[in-house]
Amino acid sequence: MICRIGWVNAPRRYFVTKTNGSQQGKAQGVKRIVVVKLAPTPGQYVALKSTLELCNAGANMVSQFAHTATDRRPFALQKQVYAQVKARGLSAQPAIRVIKKVADAYATRKANLLNGNYGTPESKRYAKVAGKAIVFREDAGQPFDDRCLSWQIDRSTVSIWTTEGRMRNVGFVCAPWQLKMLADRKGESDLIFRDGSFYLHATVDxxxxxxxxxADDPTGWLGVDLGIVNLAVTTADDPAELDVRWSGGAVTARRKKNESMRSALQKVGTKSAKRKLKKRCRKETRYATDINHQLSKTIVAQAQRTGQGIAVEDLSGIRDRVRLARNQRQQLHSWAYAQLRDQITYKAQAAGLPVQVINPRNTSKTCHQCGHCDTANRHSQALFRCRGCGWTGHADHNAAANIAALGHTNYRAAQSTVPIAAPPLTAS
Structure with missing residues (x-):
């Protein structure tokens, strides 16, 4: 499709809710991203490309300074490097957006480092990420605010700042219902270059x-366990009849086939093989995204039917936290688990379902019946047999039940409004 709808790709920031003590919490809104494809003339195309290159060259210059700076807030960086960025040929507002982009990139990296997404501070990956300046590709996306970019919805055109000056009447293609959504657009729009075409990502509230x-107990939550053999198992699934589309053989066979073809192309090493490898990687990405969309849609539909919230485990940084066999490491790296979690999150929140992202620590080796935690409880990938109470069942289903219980606990803690009692006054 030329135009499509996406969602803000940031977990736990899709919308903000407020509760008033009644049965329902009132949601303030959902941020969605309308993605439209631009249709520039040859001259406009060249100007847009040179604009991205100039903006990202400026961003790399700012990044080198920010890497060693003690204060990386946008205004602090602006005071130090604004003149140098503007001297490169950028107008005032684009220069400010470039500086803001760099500040946001470092803030995101800092959050990922603190959250363990790059491993522990002692790990090689952590040191590699933290030890060098962030580098922006010459065609990396660039945000534009309303002073640099304006939309003419009725004419399906935009007016955008470029290195050649203000460029008007840049056409875009969009469906009528998407035009209606664009009428509610607010804030920044990002100019993106992908596969030889330009796109605008517009934020819509x-x-x-x-x-x-x-419900105020664990049954009010649908637990979702993510894994390698079974991409996702929920507390509503029948362990004896897991969906073959994303459990067991189907996805695993596709992964092994992709891995074999990728390895063969890498060994050839010719330009033709590299082109085919690049094309193959894109195909794998599209396949994983499609499966994740199907799976997340199914999970949200399950929760909607039963009126449950969704508790999903957070696998961020798992590659650096766990030790796995070589074949398991390859399978772990070949799937976008964070994307799956994010898709579950935004679809659930858009449907009015609360979401809790759970730390998976010990969920796979703790019995959901008695709470006994022991590595020996996990007899195999599929079999869980508790050494405390003797309960036996599917290991992934047991983990999903533990995640559901943690979802209930975390939700109650977050919703608690009971004030802390003040100490009694004593006479002096």
């Missing part, structure tokens, strides 16, 4: 449904 308040 839409109304969100009232948020469901789940």
């Amino acid at each position: 839409t109304d969100a449904p009232d948020q469901l308040v789940p």
Whole structure:
């Protein structure tokens, strides 16, 4: 499709909810991204490309300074490097957006480092990421605010700042219902270059449904266990009849086939093989995204039918936290688990379902019946047999039940409004 709808790709920031003590929490709104493809003339195309190159060259210059700076806030960086960025040929507002882009990139990296997404501070990956300046590709995306970019919805055109000056009447193609969404556009739009074409990602605020308040016990939550053999198992699944589309053989066979073809192309090493490898990698990415969309849609539909919140485990940084056999490491690296979690999150929140992202620590080796935690409880990939109470069942289903219980606990803690009692006054 030329135009499509995406969602803000940031977990736990899709919308903000407020509760008033009643059965429902009122949602303030959902941020969605409308992605439109630009249709520039040859001259406009060249100007847009040179604009991205100039902006990212400036961003790399700012990044070198920010890497050693003690204060990386946008205004602090602006005071130090604004003149140098503007001297490169950028107008005032684009220069400010470039500096802001760099500041945001370092803030995101800092958050990922603190959250363990690059491993522990002692790991090689952590040191590699933290030890060098962030580098922007010459065609990396660039944000534009309303002073640099304006939309003419009725004519399906935009007016955008470029290195050649203000460029008007840059056409875009969009469906009528998407034009209606663009009428509610607010804030920045990002200029993206991908596969030889330009796109604009516009942020749109839409109304969100009232948020469901789940039952006040673990049964009010649908636990979701993510894994290698079974991409996702929920507490609502029948362990004896897991969906073959994303459990067991189907996805694993596709992964092994992709791995074999990728390895063969890498060994050839010719330009033709590299082109085919690049094309193959894109195909793998599209396949994983499609499966994740199908799976996340199914999980959210399950929760909607039963009126449950969704508790999903957070696998961020798992590659650096766990030790796996070589074949398991390859399977772990070949799937976008963070994307799957994010898709579950935004679809659930758009449906008015609360979401809790759970630390998976010990969920796979703790019995959900008695709470006994022991590595020996996990007899195999599929079999869980508790050494405490003797309960036996599917290991992934047991982990999903533990995640559901943690979702209930975390939700209650977050919703608690009980004030802390003040100490009694004593006479002096």
